Amino acid sequence: xxxxxxxxxxxxxxxxxxxxxxxxxxxxxxxxxxxxxxxxxxxxxxxxxxxxxxxxxxxxxxxxxxxxxxxxxxxxxxxxxxxxxxxxxxxxxxxxxxxxxxxxxxxxxxxxxxxxxxxxxxxxxxxxxxxxxxxxxxxxxxxxxxxxxxxxxxxxxxxxxxxxxxxxxxxxxxxxxxxxxxxxxxxxxxxxxxxxxxxxxxxxxxxxxxxxxxxxxxxxxxxxxxxxxxxxxxxxxxxxxxxxxxxxxxxxxxxxxxxxxxxxxxxxxxxxxxxxxxxxxxxxx
Numbered sequence: 001x002x003x004x005x006x007x008x009x010x011x012x013x014x015x016x017x018x019x020x021x022x023x024x025x026x027x028x029x030x031x032x033x034x035x036x037x038x039x040x041x042x043x044x045x046x047x048x049x050x051x052x053x054x055x056x057x058x059x060x061x062x063x064x065x066x067x068x069x070x071x072x073x074x075x076x077x078x079x080x081x082x083x084x085x086x087x088x089x090x091x092x093x094x095x096x097x098x099x100x101x102x103x104x105x106x107x108x109x110x111x112x113x114x115x116x117x118x119x120x121x122x123x124x125x126x127x128x129x130x131x132x133x134x135x136x137x138x139x140x141x142x143x144x145x146x147x148x149x150x151x152x153x154x155x156x157x158x159x160x161x162x163x164x165x166x167x168x169x170x171x172x173x174x175x176x177x178x179x180x181x182x183x184x185x186x187x188x189x190x191x192x193x194x195x196x197x198x199x200x201x202x203x204x205x206x207x208x209x210x211x212x213x214x215x216x217x218x219x220x221x222x223x224x225x226x227x228x229x230x231x232x233x234x235x236x237x238x239x240x241x242x243x244x245x246x247x248x249x250x251x252x253x254x255x256x257x258x259x260x261x262x263x264x265x266x267x268x269x270x271x272x273x274x275x276x277x278x279x280x281x282x283x284x285x
Contacts, residue, residue, distance in 0.1 A: 153267070154263050155266050159260070159262075161259050163258070164258065165208070167208070167215045168215070169215055169216070181226060189266055189267045190265060190266045192230055192231045192232070193262070194233045194234070194260060195261045196208075196258070197238070197260070197261070198258040200237070200238055205238040206237035213233045213260050
């Protein structure tokens with residue numbers, strides 16, 4: 001009976017031994033685990049390794065497979081988390097790079113637009129300077145013309161001869177008047193001075209000289225449409241003929257027969273008209 005009791009106790013001890021061997025040893029957590037958890041990429045505490053397999057874990061192959069799976073499962077979970085974190089970081093980097101490229105392109109476009117505005121402003125400033133220069137030149141010309149508006153200068157002169165006692169224009173006289181009046185069409189700033197001279201004495205000579213001068217004026221008005229207000233007529237009668245520079249100091253000559261002196265006088269209005277139309281023609285081009 002005693003032998004049976006001993007054998008029963010031994011068998012009970014052997015049956016209880018595997019259960020005791022399968023209980024995992026208590027793992028101790030380091031004091032600084034909370035401080036190191038925040039320094040990882042995932043923000044979690046480092047993985048702990050379970051080194052105790054137990055008696056049957058080393059002997060039973062099925063128990064060892066479960067042990068390996070239990071040890072590697074946290075590693076796989078942590079790797080998956082790191083993959084997801086890497087993918088999120090990659091996406092964030094791409095988004096930041098895309099926004100940076102868009103910002104660079106917008107800045108470049110703004111810089112190009114600013115350069116174009118600067119070029120346009122420079123061109124407008126140059127055009128304004130040219131316009132101001134032209135206006136100043138025209139103003140100077142106008143001032144000169146206004147100051148000399150009543151200063152007429154002789155540009156052309158012709159003499160018409162008449163037979164004594166006649167006031168009819170000859171063919172040569174008409175040709176000479178045509179050559180004088182033809183270029184005056186459309187012009188401004190001119191006057192025509194007509195002076196008649198006749199032989200004789202007193203009022204009779206003055207009347208004859210005026211008739212010859214009127215004949216010249218009538219031809220200019222009717223055939224060349226020269227306005228009457230541009231013609232100044234004077235009957236000089238038997239006044240002495242003007243002497244030239246070479247005849248200064250000599251006795252004035254008196255003429256025989258009749259003649260009319262026609263003088264074309266101009267001021268600077270024509271010059272002003274040409275200077276005012278030239279800039280307009282340049283701008284149209």
